[in-house]
Amino acid sequence: MLQLANVTKRYGNLVAVDGISLEIRRGECFGLLGPNGAGKSTTMSLIAGLRVPDAGSISLDGQSLVAGRADLRLALGLVPQHVALYTELSAEQNLRIFGELYGLRGAELRARIDEALAAVQLTDRRRDLVKTYSGGMARRLNLVAALLHRPKVLLCDEPTVGVDPQSRNAIFEYLERLSREGLTIIYSTHYMEEATRLCSRIGIVDHGKLHALGTLDELLARLPFEEEIRFPADAVTAPFAAALRPHGELTTAENAHRFRPAAAYKLSAFFALAESHGLPGRLFTSQRPTLEAVFLHLTGRSLRE
């Protein structure tokens, strides 16, 4: 439905989006996962028509979006990364302004505002100024403001940054509902948990490049191991960790080692080595690797960097 072909965007010498090609299918929730500065927001703004790509093309149902046609804009809704609302005005006033800019008016606009406010549980705060809202409430309003005109594709640029867990959950449930109802969603985030929970397909971006694309299982299958073994990082385990290093990927974070065995390395060999270092089996836990591991594997960097 939405197609990006070789899309490139530069800011001076910096290549913010570097030849990205991907296709988003109707009704899917597509995740764009990458750390800060990866080029997610730039990609979103290119799709939304706020910027013109230096190279490549973007098309919706076969029609180029770059030309900036008004009717194509109506098919898209953008949730900006920052809370883009008039804080000195009420929620209702904000929604009226943005609804009117999309050409809505009268009873229809009023009905959609009511519906939008109800959907994110802001009905009883509708007349309050946005500046009196909590971060989570403002985020929820920021989200529905992009939906008043009923776009076919919703572009959500990190819509949960700085949000309390409760609001985050409310946003997720709302997006899941929209997705079930058939809305196509592009969701950018640097939280792998969010991408894992919400998105049917995920693109991993870093330094403007698309490194991998697929379902969660497809992405995990790219890892040369199926298990990830954790054990404490301390003086006792240090010699063992050093001995383990040649046999796979070893990373250390928050007083814990995480070991991802190379394909040829057998678990029996692992435990034999542990025993020879006098380490009991209860020190080790194993789990399915996460997108974090995929990202690390693909880029050599951690998502949180």
Place this chain on the structure above:
Amino acid sequence: MRPIFVLLRKDFANFFRNKAAVSLTFIVPFVMIYLFGQIFGVNRKDSGPTGIPLAVVNAGDHPAAAKLVAALKAEKSFRVISEFTNPDGTKRPLAEADLKPAMQAPGAPYRFALVLPADLVGAGSLGLKLRIFSNPRNEIETQTVNGMLQKTIFTNVPQLLGESLQANARRFLGDEKFQAFNGGIAQAVARGFGGDPAAIQRAIESGDFGAAAFGNAAGTGNSNPTADFFARIVKIESVQVVGANVKSPAATGIVGGWAIQFLLFALSASATSLFRERDAGIFQRILAAPVTRSQILWSKFAYGVLLGIFQLMVLFCAGRLLFGIEVEQHVVRLLVVCAFAAAACTSFGMLLAAVSPNAEAASGLATFLIMTMSSLGGAWFPISLMPEFIQQFSKLTLVYWSMEGFSAVLWAGQSFVQLLPILGILGGITTAVMALAIWRFNRSRIFD
């Protein structure tokens, strides 16, 4: 078109939510207009402050001093207190020694006092030896009262000033030369304008340079040629400072000047709100909708012009109430001039936003430029009081041309055709500045 209208309404909603902006646009200029109206003495007869308690001590028996006291008593703004009530209920004339204790007491009966000493027209200094005591509640109050006092003195007893000059001349020249000097002038005046040289000389020596006509420029019934002669000279200066008889130009200048200055502040603030909207990411949201960049800019422009027309008209109506500026007869032409002036001010604000990297830089630059333009352009005091070479710069400011437009309508009562040159200049300023602003906006990062 519709997005412009939506954005415009949004700007007005934001404006009226912002108490600081509303007060900067309407209330602050109103207060300035009111105060400066008082200071320059353009208050209408039936309005303005009345009955400010003013203690007056007349320590001498100078006839002009008595005249000044009478004039102050006649002045509605003051309630003159010249007697002291003894504890037993009897009264005596107020003395200078009474003033301080009374003024320092809690619940002081008066907070301003004027002392006319015995040597009122002393030879020791130029000017009058008036002493003003005050215990003001604030600076502005002192200025207001001083302004009203000055006005009363200048308009009612300019003779005192003439006398003071004469006393100094006498001391400086010596009696004999002084007589000869005045005699010479009297002869010359008599030759040039007719009249009795001896009478003219007496008038000059008493300091009466046609003072009768001074406070009453319209009443030229005075047959004394000396009086007419000096009245004409003095009047030229007095038009600007005192303005008692020239209500409309002074009042128009004050209203127009302060209104334009604060309009410039308001519109620069509105233009710099572009930065705030950008920083909040709101342009991303607006531009993701079917709205163009130029629609955003033109909505700001339309907003500025409408707000400007509204503000100027409100303040001129306030001027109507305060000073009796005749607004009604000229409403349509005034609206047109206001629209052009507002457009010029708006374009100024837009250019400011277009050339500044951020809101802070823009408001700093705005404050500096607006103060400069306002003082140069004559918003604070009449430009005729400035040195001539500075007056030439006045014409480079939109403040000057806006004020020219207001006085052309309200004072000179010019027709549409007569207004065209000024409208042309304001329109030209707007076009040129807006073109520059849009050109800059297209290069700036404001929409990125």
